[in-house]
Amino acid sequence: MLDIKLIRQNPDLVAEQLQKKKFTLNTAEFLTLDAARKQAEADSQSLQAERKQASKKIGELVKQGTPVEEAKKTVNETLAKIETQLEALKQKAQQASDALHNLMMEIPNIPDDDVPAGDDENANKEILSWGKPKKIDFEVRDHVDIGTELGGLDFDLASKLTGSRFAVMSGGMARLHRALTQFMLNTHIVDHGYSEIHVPFIVNAESLRGTGQLPKFADDLFKLEGEQNYYLIPTAEVPVTNIARDRIFEAKEFADGLHFVCHTPCFRSEAGSYGRDTRGMIRQHQFEKVELVKMVRPDQSSDELEKLTLHAEAILQQLELPYRKVILCGGDLGFSALKTYDLEVWLPGQQKYREISSCSNMGDFQARRMMARWRNPETNKPELLHTINGSGLAVGRTLVAVLENYQTADGRVEVPEVLKPYMGGISVL
């Protein structure tokens, strides 16, 4: 959520900045709504003030021994007015305030100054290219062919068990998948200093509102049946970031911010992506991810995003997977993000770089929705903190990258050096 004062004071500037994100802010609607809210609240409040005074007067008289009914008579006029008007005024004020809040909840974050202009992913700007795609002097297979021929990757079976966009892994393949997870977790915990955390994979609507998935993107989520408004998490970002919801961290515990690494499955409905990536495990309803989440002081978030992105890159580098780092343009930037770096890994099977990590600084956007604060020692006041998150990395897609980049002429797959300690002596699948 944006700071309402900011819109109030500079509606045109905010609208212009949001345009970079392809979002059109109806400033006239906003200002009208805000003015209506203010008027309605003022009316309702002055009447409430009258009521309070009248009640006080009754209280005093009663204490002096006047019978209640008689005391009420002295403020008859006020009581009558309250009776006829207050309820309606209160409702009007509530409706106006709700309408404004709903509007605020659907306004995306303002992009950072660094963010390049552009409509879609084609305008994203490459800022780094690491490693070179290996020359493969035999017929290149994609991960589906590799995994199916080798065994261990079965999409037909998954389709029987559930439906499309799922996979069954078995044997060495399943182990390689697990090895990747363990390697990522250990690297972030030991080398990068993150705290490991394990969280629920099911969250309530409030958590999803906090991070920005609701109310606008309900279609992307799997909602559970039942009386509770429960959802499967689309990313660990949701439960982990919401740790800070409705909290005020003391300056001491917050000096270096909070850094979490969390491994979870992620569930996405992929509504609206019917034709895309139907082959293989690039786009699944269920996938695993090792997520990095930071809650930091506002003055540190910019640096911390850089560091977090480097931590994600370190995984690709240690796996010796060629990748490029791009900064997303305004039109491709997510709803809650101020600035996002995508890491795209080279996939020989597609002869393309594909997204494997997305690292974003949300600024105070999520914190304002969550009321996540820290006590600034300089002001001694609770102030909004900043949230940052990034994949380090998407495990399923990393498996795809390993299979395709480490394939051999005879249809097998070499185990990357750094994963060998996790593979119990297996060096080739």
Next chain:
RNA sequence: GGUGGGGUGUCUGAGUGGCCGAAAGAACUGGUCUUGAAAACCAGCGUACGUGAGUACCCAGGGUUCGAAUCCCUGCCCCACCGCCA
């Protein structure tokens, strides 16, 4: 699932219809004292909206009342015990 007890400010915790935005303590901030620190003492110390007067907020939502942190209803959560189950 059953029974009982609870949810109050950053934290602990008092408050059972008007004197309560709310005692007290802790923490925090400033000051006095001290070579410095600790201790002690003094003062300050919630949030949102509103130019302001003011209004709202004591888990959430309803209700009773002229008036609700306080009474009633519903829900959620926590604690204890019992039952059931991994």
